[in-house]
């Protein structure tokens with residue numbers, strides 16, 4: 001019931017606000033939906049890319065292991081052939097593998113003749129390993145193609161999402177300018193520009209969206225990342241580089257630079273929840289005790305996000321414990 005009352009109040013606020021900029025509001029809402037859809041496409045492409053890159057890494061490790069085994073067996077086959085020759089057992093002699101002969105094909109043919117001339121366990125093992133190696137090579141070349149396709153698709157999706165975010169940014173700037181003009185015409189609040197900076201509190205409400213500016217996100221919690229070796233423990237909020245990142249609630253903020261997260265932070269909220277944000281372009285000077293909406297830094301792509309689209313990686317840890325999906329909260333407040 002309280003939820004419904006709150007929704008009605010929100011609706012009433014929206015209706016009161018409507019006459020001034022209704023077309024612009026529609027455009028904004030549509031642009032936000034499109035940006036979020038484009039972000040979800042990015043995350044799906046990222047999941048596919050992560051999977052194929054994981055498969056590729058596994059195959060490359062298998063190729064290395066198979067190659068090493070093959071080399072060991074090659075040596076064993078040569079030694080067996082040499083000792084067979086010295087015993088006078090016939091077959092190809094050591095001169096067939098003249099080490100000064102640089103032509104790989106000649107060496108390979110010589111080795112093949114040695115193997116064919118033998119029926120020992122070592123030759124059988126060599127033949128099996130060579131067959132294994134050929135299979136791995138074939139799979140590797142297919143996997144490399146898959147990875148290249150997935151990477152190209154991911155880059156296309158990132159570029160599409162970036163375009164959507166730019167549109168959203170233009171629409172938001174337009175709306176802010178219009179609101180300002182309206183306030184100036186009404187003769188209030190005409191002077192101060194609201195440029196977000198270090199030390200400034202922006203955003204309002206009991207829970208403030210951590211990215212204050214054009215943003216796009218989706219439900220990418222739990223998706224495989226890092227070549228499928230780990231799960232995504234938060235949501236990525238795509239946003240242009242330099243967009244302010246703020247504390248969603250009051251609490252104590254600490255910097256936490258690390259390899260994966262780059263410039264990252266913890267916010268131990270007065271609501272008993274620990275928040276984690278990562279990949280900041282830069283930190284603000286506001287660490288320690290902060291209020292909701294305090295700027296903690298700016299969106300970037302530091303850490304393992306380097307080279308990828310700028311975004312805030314955002315996690316929610318109730319009671320400072322394991323992470324939960326931030327998506328329902330972000331949907332409500334962002």
Ligand SMILES: [Zn+2]
Pocket residue numbers: 232234235236312313314
């Ligand atoms: Zn992330």
